[in-house]
Structure formats: C-alpha cells, structure tokens
Amino acid sequence: MIPPRESMQVPPAPLRPAAALAPNIQAFVRLLRRAGLQVGPGDALLAMEALSIAGLDSRAGFRAALKATLLRKHEQNDIFDAAFELFWRDPERARAGAAMALMEAQKPEERAKPGGRRLAEAMAGDRPKPPPPEEEEKRELDASMTVSERERLQQMDFEAMSAAEISQAKQEIRKLVLPLDARPTRRFRPDPLGPRVDIRATIRAATRTGGEIATIARRRQVERTPPLVAICDISGSMARYAQILLHFMHAVTADRDRVHSFLFGTRLSNITRQLRHKDPEIAFEMISHIVPDWSGGTRIGEALERFNQDWGRRVLGQGAVVLLITDGLDREGGRGLAEATDRLQRSCRRLIWLNPLLRYAGFQPKSQGIRAMLPHVHDFRPVHNLASLKALVDALSETPKREHGR
Amino acid sequence: MTATLPADVAATTALLAAGGYVADAALATTVHLALRMGRPLFLEGEPGTGKTEIAKVLAAQLPRGLVRLQCYDGLDLSAAAYEWNHARQLMAIRMAEARGETANLEASIYERRYLEARPLLRALEGEPSVLLIDELDRADEPFEAFLLEVLSDFQITVPELGTIHAATPPVVIITSNRTREVHDAIRRRCLYHWVDYPDAARERAILALRAPQVAETLSAQVVAFVQRLRQGDYYKLPGVAETIDWANALAALDARELEAGAVNATLGVLLKYQDDIAKLRGEEAARLVAEAKEGARA
Numbered sequence: 174m175i176p177p178r179e180s181m182q183v184p185p186a187p188l189r190p191a192a193a194l195a196p197n198i199q200a201f202v203r204l205l206r207r208a209g210l211q212v213g214p215g216d217a218l219l220a221m222e223a224l225s226i227a228g229l230d231s232r233a234g235f236r237a238a239l240k241a242t243l244l245r246k247h248e249q250n251d252i253f254d255a256a257f258e259l260f261w262r263d264p265e266r267a268r269a270g271a272a273m274a275l276m277e278a279q280k281p282e283e284r285a286k287p288g289g290r291r292l293a294e295a296m297a298g299d300r301p302k303p304p305p306p307e308e309e310e311k312r313e314l315d316a317s318m319t320v321s322e323r324e325r326l327q328q329m330d331f332e333a334m335s336a337a338e339i340s341q342a343k344q345e346i347r348k349l350v351l352p353l354d355a356r357p358t359r360r361f362r363p364d365p366l367g368p369r370v371d372i373r374a375t376i377r378a379a380t381r382t383g384g385e386i387a388t389i390a391r392r393r394q395v396e397r398t399p400p401l402v403a404i405c406d407i408s409g410s411m412a413r414y415a416q417i418l419l420h421f422m423h424a425v426t427a428d429r430d431r432v433h434s435f436l437f438g439t440r441l442s443n444i445t446r447q448l449r450h451k452d453p454e455i456a457f458e459m460i461s462h463i464v465p466d467w468s469g470g471t472r473i474g475e476a477l478e479r480f481n482q483d484w485g486r487r488v489l490g491q492g493a494v495v496l497l498i499t500d501g502l503d504r505e506g507g508r509g510l511a512e513a514t515d516r517l518q519r520s521c522r523r524l525i526w527l528n529p530l531l532r533y534a535g536f537q538p539k540s541q542g543i544r545a546m547l548p549h550v551h552d553f554r555p556v557h558n559l560a561s562l563k564a565l566v567d568a569l570s571e572t573p574k575r576e577h578g579r
Numbered sequence: 580m581t582a583t584l585p586a587d588v589a590a591t592t593a594l595l596a597a598g599g600y601v602a603d604a605a606l607a608t609t610v611h612l613a614l615r616m617g618r619p620l621f622l623e624g625e626p627g628t629g630k631t632e633i634a635k636v637l638a639a640q641l642p643r644g645l646v647r648l649q650c651y652d653g654l655d656l657s658a659a660a661y662e663w664n665h666a667r668q669l670m671a672i673r674m675a676e677a678r679g680e681t682a683n684l685e686a687s688i689y690e691r692r693y694l695e696a697r698p699l700l701r702a703l704e705g706e707p708s709v710l711l712i713d714e715l716d717r718a719d720e721p722f723e724a725f726l727l728e729v730l731s732d733f734q735i736t737v738p739e740l741g742t743i744h745a746a747t748p749p750v751v752i753i754t755s756n757r758t759r760e761v762h763d764a765i766r767r768r769c770l771y772h773w774v775d776y777p778d779a780a781r782e783r784a785i786l787a788l789r790a791p792q793v794a795e796t797l798s799a800q801v802v803a804f805v806q807r808l809r810q811g812d813y814y815k816l817p818g819v820a821e822t823i824d825w826a827n828a829l830a831a832l833d834a835r836e837l838e839a840g841a842v843n844a845t846l847g848v849l850l851k852y853q854d855d856i857a858k859l860r861g862e863e864a865a866r867l868v869a870e871a872k873e874g875a876r877a
Binding site: 211219222223226237238240241242244245246247250358359360361372373376377379380381383384385478481482486487488490491512516 | 606615616623689719770
C-alpha cells in the first residue's frame with residue numbers, strides 16, 4: 174500500500190493565474206512522459222479542463238484533478254507523486270530542467286537503443302560475439318550440421334556448451350513449437366460446418382432471398398490457448414541455463430498470445446512486456462535494465478509468495494499452465510517454500526517444475542528447498558539440453574496425469 | 580449536462596455522504612470531474628473497497644436509474660448491448676410472405692421494435708441513467724474493443740439499423756479488481772482513480788453511517804483491529820464491506836468490546852480463506868485485539 178504523500182510537508186506551491194498554467198501543465202506532462210508514463214498532448218488539454226472545473230483553491234484538489242486525468246495505472250502512482258512534488262514546488266525551476274534530469278533516473282523501463290549491441294558486434298567483425306569466458310574454447314561449427322553433430326547438440330548439457338554451440342542451440346530453440354493446447358471459450362464465430370445455428374445470420378440471409386430461408390448459417394465455439402506463465406530462477410547457480418531459457422521464453426512469447434514471464438533471484442520481476450519485443454537482443458537488453466539481481470542469491474519461497482500475492486490472481490485465470498524453472502537450491506533453506514508452492518499449484522491448472530539438476534543420473538532430492546517443493550508440483554522434469562526441452566514441448570501436449578483443484 | 584449535477588467538489592462530497600458513502604478528497608474530486616466532464620470513471624482497487632457502491636449511491640442520489648452490466652468471461656454483444664428478437668422476425672417474414680410483400684422485407688424486419696435492449700443499449704436510450712460496468716477485468720479482451728464506441732461517443736452501432744445515440748449520456752462507472760490488465764484504449768477514455776482501503780478515521784465514519792447500532796467503543800476497536808490486520812501478510816485482506824459485516828456480527832453477539840473469544844468465533848466474516856483464518860486464529864488474534872484496544876483508546 175502507498176503511504177499518503179500529504180505528510181511530506183511540502184509548502185503549497187504559489188498557484189498562478191490560469192494564463193500561466195497552460196505552459197506549466199504542458200511541461201508537467203512532458204516530465205511525466207520522460208518518467209515513462211504514457212501521456213500525450215490530448216491528456217494535457219483534458220487536465221486543463223479538469224482544473225477549470227475542480228478549481229485551483231486547494232492543493233489536494235489540484236493533485237486529484239491531475240491524477241484523475243493523467244494517471245492510468247496504479248503502478249505509476251509513486252512516480253506520479255514524486256513528479257508532482259518535484260514539479261509543483263517550483264514549476265519555473267522545474268521547467269528549466271533540473272526535475273527533468275531527476276525523473277530520467279526514475280524511469281521504470283529504459284528504452285534500449287535498437288540493435289545497439291549488434292551494431293557494436295557488426296563493427297567488431299562479422300562473427301557472432303561469444304560471451305567472454307568461453308573465448309578460448311570457441312570452435313568452428315558449420316551452419317549446416319551433420320546428423321551426428323545435431324544429435325550430439327541435442328544431448329549436450331547447456332552448461333558444457335561453447336559459445337558457438339550455444340548459438341546453434343538458440344537456433345534450434347527457435348524451431349520448437351509449443352502445442353496450442355486450445356480450450357473452448359464462451360465466444361462464437363461463424364462456421365458453415367459449426368454445430369450451432371446462427372439465427373441472426375440466417376435471418377439476414379433470408380431477407381436477401383425474399384424471406385425464404387435457403388441456408389442455415391452456423392457457428393462454432395472459439396477455441397483459445399490458455400495462458401502460459403514462466404517463472405524462471407536467475408540466481409548464480411542457474412545463470413547459464415537462464416540465458417538459454419530466456420531464448421526459449423522469447424520464442425514461446427512470439428509464438429502464441431497470453432504468455433507471461435517472470436524472473437527471480439532475490440526479488441521478482443515481470444518481464445512480459447520486454448519479452449514481447451520481436452528482436453531478442455533488444456528484448457534482453459531491456460530486461461537487463463529492469464532486473465537488478467542477475468546471478469545473485471536465491472530466495473525462492475519469497476519470490477513465489479510475491480508472485481502469489483501480486484500476480485497470481487491476475488495471470489493465472491482461465492486454466493493457466495505454469496513453468497517453474499529453478500534448481501531448487503534456496504538460500505533461505507526452504508523457508509515458506511512448501512506453502513508458497515502449494516498455493517501456486519492450487520491456483521493454476523498445471524504446475525511444471527523444470528530442474529536442470531535432474532540431468533544427473535543418481536539425482537536425489539536432498540536439499541531442503543527441493544524436498545519442500547517436490548510434493549506440490551504436478552510434473553517434475555529436467556531442462557538441461559535441447560532434448561529435454563523437446564520432451565517438455567511433447568509433454569505439454571498430453572493430458573496431465575494428476576489434475577489438482579480446478 | 581443536467582442541472583441536477585452537484586456544483587462543486589464540496590457538493591459532490593455532500594451528495595455522496597447523503598447516500599451513505601464517505602469519500603476522501605481525491606475520490607470526491609474525481610467523481611465530481613467525471614460528472615461535470617461527462618467522462619466515464621474507471622475505478623480500480625482491491626475487492627471490498629467500495630467501487631461498486633459509488634455507482635449505486637450516485638444512482639440513488641442524482642437520482643437516476645442504475646443500469647448494471649456485470650461482466651463475465653464470454654460476455655458478448657447479445658448479452659451486453661442488444662439482440663434481435665428472432666422469433667418475431669421470423670414471424671414477420673412469414674406474414675410478409677403470406678401477404679406477398681417481400682419487396683421491402685429487409686427494412687421492415689430490422690425495425691427498432693424487433694430489437695431487444697440489453698444493459699448498454701438500455702443505458703443509452705430513454706431516461707438518463709447511471710451505467711455500472713462492473714468487474715470489467717472478468718470479461719475477455721474482445722469485449723473491451725466493443726466498449727470503446729460506447730465509452731467515447733455514447734453510441735451503439737447496430738449494423739442492420741444504424742447508430743443509436745444517447746440523448747443524455749449516462750454517468751458511466753467502470754470497476755476492475757485487476758485480475759488482469761484492462762487495455763490502455765479503455766483507460767484513455769476514462770478518468771482514473773485507485774480506490775484504496777480507507778484510513779482509520781474514514782473507516783470509523785463509514786461504520787458510523789453504515790452500522791449505526793454498533794456502539795462507539797466497539798466500532799473504534801473493530802476499525803483499529805482491521806487496520807492492523809491489513810498491515811499483515813494475508814492472501815485476501817478484509818475490505819470495507821467485511822468491516823461492516825464484522826461490526827454487525829459482533830454487535831449481534833452482544834459484544835461490547837473486542838475480546839479474543841468472540842473474535843476467534845467470527846473470523847470467517849472477516850477473512851475468506853482458510854489459510855488466512857488459521858494464521859490469525861489464537862495467539863495472533865489475541866495480540867491484535869490487545870493492540871487494537873490500546874490503539875482505539877489512544
């Protein structure tokens with residue numbers, strides 16, 4: 174919940190007559206825009222109209238009028254309040270630029286320079302740029318692989334791959350197509366072979382034939398894929414897998430609608446919007462700006478609790494399938510993990526845990542985190558090489574063995 | 580707009596208060612603006628913070644008819660706006676055939692009298708009304724697209740008949756519990772307000788209005804308890820509606836003050852998830868009761 178800002182003890186701004194107000198409103202709208210809010214010139218006019226109705230005699234009313242017209246999402250409330258305090262304390266100075274610069278820093282999602290990284294790579298030479306540590310083991314791989322090479326790549330652990338092999342693997346991932354897994358909605362569309370009669374269309378057709386019902390129009394229920402939610406661990410132990418799995422998520426996001434993606438290490442970030450960018454490089458660049466905790470520690474329980482609280486009800490409707498991608502190695506020793514996983518499982522249709530540790534033949538669920546989570550998932554599978562990703566795709570198309578709750 | 584609209588923010592606050600709704604300054608200003616600017620009002624917030632109530636109170640106080648469209652998954656045009664009365668149309672076709680008047684058939688069976696109005700069309704036609712589009716987040720995205728025409732121009736286009744305009748635009752209140760994000764295009768056409776849980780003073784004022792038979796000591800303690808409870812980490816925090824119900828429940832049990840036994844017995848009125856109840860029951864409840872009594876006295 175947001176603490177009331179009124180307590181911040183800001184001296185009321187000297188409100189000028191309406192003539193001076195218009196440029197100030199415009200400047201304030203510009204400030205909000207620079208802080209990442211989507212407000213346009215039309216909204217400034219709307220705000221002026223609102224102010225002329227609400228009057229300028231109280232600061233609270235002034236703020237409420239601006240909020241009602243310029244704010245559209247609750248998430249932006251804090252930024253709006255900060256901008257309001259900053260700007261309306263001294264509009265003249267703020268317009269001069271100090272506030273603008275400050276708000277730049279508050280911007281929630283930095284816009285990436287399109288293709289910046291690839292441009293740099295292009296300047297450096299025409300070979301794909303490998304991640305630094307693997308430089309020495311870089312091997313030449315022909316773009317057209319032989320069958321045996323392809324097979325080897327399928328089975329190879331992501332962690333053991335060289336940079337070139339990773340880029341090959343990424344290409345393979347692009348080719349994976351998730352099954353649509355469609356379910357009926359309550360909407361209809363016209364379909365000549367559909368099971369239901371569309372009376373409205375039938376009558377419309379009848380008027381054309383002078384009232385004679387020559388054909389019966391039919392319709393059928395629209396089918397739609399349920400939401401897919403990925404929650405991926407990016408702590409130190411998962412870093413290498415996370416990189417590849419992000420590519421997987423990006424491919425899936427481009428492939429179907431209603432995919433929501435989250436990353437967590439020590440805190441939870443929603444990267445759905447960023448992943449929607451068509452170009453993976455730009456998407457990852459944008460993600461790197463909003464995710465502060467790459468390769469840090471893990472607090473799985475806390476991240477899942479946050480997910481349940483903030484997002485569960487918003488993204489898990491309509492029979493969502495959840496991919497939980499983590500090795501289950503928790504810094505907090507599994508505290509709160511069982512409850513959070515249980516709640517998560519009960520609020521989705523299917524909870525699939527993807528764990529790269531499963532690649533080891535004699536894997537035993539010894540760590541506390543894994544033991545806490547394991548009883549609460551529908552499905553537990555490895556995710557360390559291309560073959561396991563393919564198996565996941567296949568598994569998603571079969572009906573689950575155990576269905577819990579809904 | 581009609582002359583019955585309140586003249587300023589103070590009048591709007593008074594209007595809402597007369598209907599039993601205690602609005603803070605920001606909400607009253609926003610409601611006032613929505614009324615005067617003729618814009619839909621988009622209210623978001625946790626369940627139980629009184630979003631739907633605003634529409635009901637406005638309808639009762641203005642006074643206007645309340646037209647309510649409850650949204651659900653799969654809500655479509657025929658349930659939300661209008662539907663042709665197919666049986667009567669078919670009959671008309673048969674009659675026309677019998678009389679041999681099939682030349683002008685199209686115009687004659689697509690007359691207004693064959694059109695059945697559903698909430699959206701009802702709100703546009705006839706007497707000025709308050710249109711409540713409740714829990715828009717429950718409807719699916721295709722439905723939102725259809726709403727755009729209604730919200731920006733207060734009109735509905737029926738392909739066979741033409742465009743139907745509202746003589747007097749309805750006061751439109753849209754609510755959402757944020758079970759999913761509502762599209763920006765809808766937000767752009769509306770004034771926006773986030774309805775938060777009320778602070779202690781406002782919640783006491785609400786209780787005084789909505790549960791007047793509850794003694795002052797008890798209602799102050801109830802509010803202090805609920806306010807503390809909302810600081811905690813529960814799956815579903817109690818809303819204002821739950822506070823009112825709880826105060827009534829305690830009063831019905833003849834409680835004069837909060838005490839652990841009665842609180843434990845009535846937790847189901849306040850919290851709606853078994854996990855939450857289990858978490859609060861016993862020691863935690865006793866601790867909050869003690870704190871609430873302390874807080875209410877202060």
